[in-house]
Structures are given as structure tokens and as C-alpha cells.
Amino acid sequence: MSDSDKTRAKTEQATGKIKETVGRAAGDEDLEAEGRGDQAKGDLRQAGEKVKDAVKRIHKD
Template sequence: MGFDDKVKNTAQDLSGKVKEGVGDATDNERLEAEGKADQAGAHVKQAGEHVKDAVKDATDGH
């Protein structure tokens, strides 16, 4: 995973946690759901990057 991608994914995850927390604290269900969605999106992107890295590592060894 490239450093830039890792930073972006982490920032998206943290942003989602903040949104979720603010939404929960203010009883704003939309904001809370948006935060959870941001976190899920970041996790999916991270998983995709890990798969790409694993494939690259596997093909580099051959």
C-alpha cells in the first residue's frame, strides 16, 4: 500500500469516527450513519490495497 493511500484511508476512517461521535452526541442519526459509512469505505479501500500488495509481492517472487 502506498504511503499516500494509507494516509488518505486513515484520514477517512478518523473523519468517519468523528462524524459518528458527533452524530451520536447530538442525536443526529444521519451524521452518525454517514460516519459509519465513511469508516466502512476506508476499511474496504484498505482491504483492497492489502490484496494488491499481496498480489504484487507474490508476482515479484516469481
């Protein structure tokens, strides 16, 4: 996984967690849901990059 992709995934996860927490504290269900969505997006991006890395390792050997 390239550093920029890794950073982007982690940023999405962190931003999502913040939105979810603020939304929950403020009673804003929409913001809370948006935060969960951002976290999921970051998780998927990270998983996709790990798959790419695994395929590259397989083809390299």
C-alpha cells in the same frame, strides 16, 4: 500500499469516527450513519490496497 493511499484510508476512518461520535452526541442519526459509512469506505480502501500489495509480492517472487 502506497503512503498516500494508506493516509487516505486512515483519514477516511478517522473522519468517519468523528462524524459518528458527533452524530451520536447530538442525536443526529444521519450524521452518525454517514460516519459509519465513511469508516467502512476507509476500511474497504485499506483492504483493497493490502490485496494489491499481496498480489505484487506473489508476482515478485
